[in-house]
Amino acid sequence: MFGFFFDPVYLLFAAPAMLLAMFAQWKVSSAYDKYTKVRNTKNLNGMEVAQYLLRANGLNLNVAGTPGNLTDHYDPRDKTLYLSQGVAQTPSVAALAIVAHEVGHAVQDSQGYMPMRLRAWLVAPANLGPWVGYILFAAGIMINISGLVWLGIAFFSAGLLFSLATLPVELNASSRALVMLRSSALVGTGEVDAAKSVLTAAALTYVAAATQALSTLLYYVFIALNMGRRRD
16 A cells, blocks of 8 residues: 555565465466366255255245355344345255355354454454555655554554454354254255355455465565664
């Protein structure tokens, strides 16, 4: 931001995280493309799986469509499970895994899962913090006030905290998904491992997001420390 992307030192911090993010996206796309072509044993599409698992968990929630590809999510604000068309209408192993994961989030919400509540509390700071942080950081650099620079870093760290808080929520939802699939007998022989592959690939994207946030924060800290040394 603010021209720092052109600093060669920034690439030293950012490149590993960027490569991990690219690899994670490739893994997700590969796993989804592979297992969306594999029909599940029960021949149930994503919408049918969602309704089955919600009933099995005693949840009476709305299930609605959402545009895009791999845009499936559970929104705790309106208690609605949103499924992309490719998942909702396809009787694939990939659809099984994705729907079970999102139902896992719905179960977390119904049980008051604390990490999920923590992530919800961090949404507003995570949306606002980085922008305020960038402004304060850049202003501090321009007028050479280290306190303003560090204040900007503190605001920016909200994004990292949100990414870190997201990890246990997503991993737990995937764990719940596998338990649900096994206990509900929705998966046949070998399908659990296939579903696990899809969920593991998806989890890697959240690890990559946290790594990217950390690498950028470390870069700003590096600049702040060097700024202090130059003043000395």
